[in-house]
Amino acid sequence: MFNFYSSRMVFFLWVFSWVFSWVNAAIRRYQAWKYLLYGREMIREKAAIAGDAPFSLPVFGFGGRMHIVSTAEHWDDLKKAHVGHLSMHYWVKEIFQPKYTLIDEWHDNRDEIGMPVVRAIRTITSRLFRHAPTIMRVFERELRVKIQAYPTSEDYYKVALADMAKWAMVKVNTLIILGEDTANDPEFITRGFAYTKEMSMIGEIVRIVPAFFAPIVASVVKKRNLNQRYVLDTMMRLVEKRRDATNGLTKEALPEAETILEALADQGPELSTREVVHHINIFWTTTTHSTGLVSVQFIKDIYTHTSLIPALLEEIEAAPSTPPTSTTANDCLMEGVLMESMRLHCFQSTAIHRKAISPFTFSDGYTIPAGQSVQFYQERVHLDENRYGQSTTFDPRRYKGSSRSVTDVGMEWPFWGAGRNACPGRFIFSYSVKIFASFLLKNYDCELPTPRKNWTWGENSIPDSRNLLLMRPKNVEKYHN
Structure with missing residues (x-):
């Protein structure tokens, strides 16, 4: 009798345990789906309840959970964390899913081998303003043609804002990273534009669907993968061309690098040609994707707050170069407008994204399990009334009298990351977005x-993507000749 009841009890406990785990998993999956649709609001609600305490939300990927921290102590812990414990590289891999989006897998030691890339970016950043005449010439010639392809209404072109801005960022980033010839290759721009869309789409879908279905999704989206292959083949030819031209030359005799690709290719045998292409591809795709999103919002904010346009135009016309050369919001209104656009409408509500390689414990005792992600809640900083009075008001002149800049690094402006892991491409990022806005303001x-x-x-x-920008050339005769 005892064994009979014991067996039944064990069986019922097993069934209960199985049902409980299944229901729990179903709830987590429901919450993860809810996060996809309402994640930004869910973070706000949890943050309001948690105060300064860390909290977490169920998500697809990242070990099923995303942790959010928000205090100065958490910031310092993230800043000091070793890449062997908290890795930005592994977080980016989870976002872009290179196993399915790229031809080659990303190396897992990229956190440690990034200095050649940083040096190359800094080299070209120091020469950035040399690109302005070329970029404006490209816009003058090709953006005009693109705009004229849209339908008209009462002398205005009805332009799809997102499509135009993202296309412009593909052009600018291609010119700075790969060179003018590649930026003038219409097939590269078309395929590159499509390639960045494919990467984003696959990365999002693969985290949601069952693992066995991921390769099918990738193959359906990429089809024959012609867009990525064209982009990578172009990069490979450019690296080989640069290395053939500089083969046997001493460092002092090298012709000055004009692009980030050339600057990286010049760094000697420590990087193979394939590795140079690998790093350039990562930088080009991630920069093009993020500048596209920010530029759309920036243009939207400029033409939503139309009272700022006369002062912006006056600033652009008075500046010795385009965009205005000042890099602080104290004496550059455009800098302040971009800062407000990113502060109030940043496409990400968090920053300093990391994936735990091993369990990581913050100084307050909060632990991130291995495989899960942690990020800093930058929206709380951006809307902090103690830092920004009337924080929900779009006011680019709030920075007057300060030395604040959109490229600042620190807890006051978390977007670029922390410490030595801060984004080295932030100056190129800011420049690309502002030169595009300057062109539109001057010419349309x-x-x-x-x-x-x-x-x-x-x-x-x-x-x-349905936002339409009505555009009319300021000098009509010039644009119809």
Whole structure:
């Protein structure tokens, strides 16, 4: 009798345990789906309840959980954390899913081998303003043609803002990273634009679907993968061309690098040709994707706050170069407008994204299990009334009298990361977005008649692709000759 009841008890406990685990898993999956649709608001709600305490939310990927921290102590812990414990590289891999999006897998020691890339970016950053005439010439010639392909209404072109801005960022980033000839290759721009879209789409879908379905999704989206192959083959030819031209030359005799690819290729045998292409591909794709999102929102904010346009135009016309050369918001209104756009409408509500390689414990005792992600809640900083009075008001002149800049690094401006892991491409990022805005302001009268609200995907705020920018050339005769 005892054995009979014991067996039944064990069986019922096993069934209960199985049902409980299944229900728990179903709830987590429901919450993860909910996060995809309402993640930004879910973070706000949890943060309001938690105060300064860390909290977490169920997500797809990242070990099923994302942890959010927000205090100065947490910031310092993230800043000091060794890459062997908290890795930005592994977090980016989880986002872009290179196993499915790229031809070659990303090396897992990239956190430690990034200095050649940083040096190459810094080399070209120091020469950045040399690119302005070329970029403006490209815009003058090709952006005009692209705009004229859109339908017209009462002398205005009805331009899809997101499509135009993202295309412009592909052009600018290609010119700075790969060179003018590649930026003038229409097939590269078309395929590169499509390639960045494919990467983003696959990365998002693969985290949601069962693992066995991921390769199928990737193959359906990429089809024959012609876009990526064209981009990588072009990069390979450029690296080989540079190395053939400089083979046998001493460092002092090397012709000055004009692009980030050339600067990286010049760094000697420590990087193979394939490794140079690998790093350039990562930088080009991630920069093009992020500048595209920021530029759309930046243009949207400029033409939403039209009272700022006369002062912006006056600033651009008075500046000795385009965009205005000042890098602080104290004496550059455009800098202040970009800062407010990123502060109030940043496409990510968090920053300093890391994946735990091993369990990581913060100084307050909060632990991130291995495989899960942690990030800093930058929206709380951006909307802190103690830092920004009337924090929800778009006011680019709030920075007057300060030395604040959109490229600042620190807890006051978390977007670029912390410490030695801060984004080295932030100056190129800022420059690309501002030169595009300067071109539009100088050459077109624009209206944004019915701005549509952004939509959310996880923590991301995405400008609606249906936003139309009405554009009319300021010098009509010039643009019709």
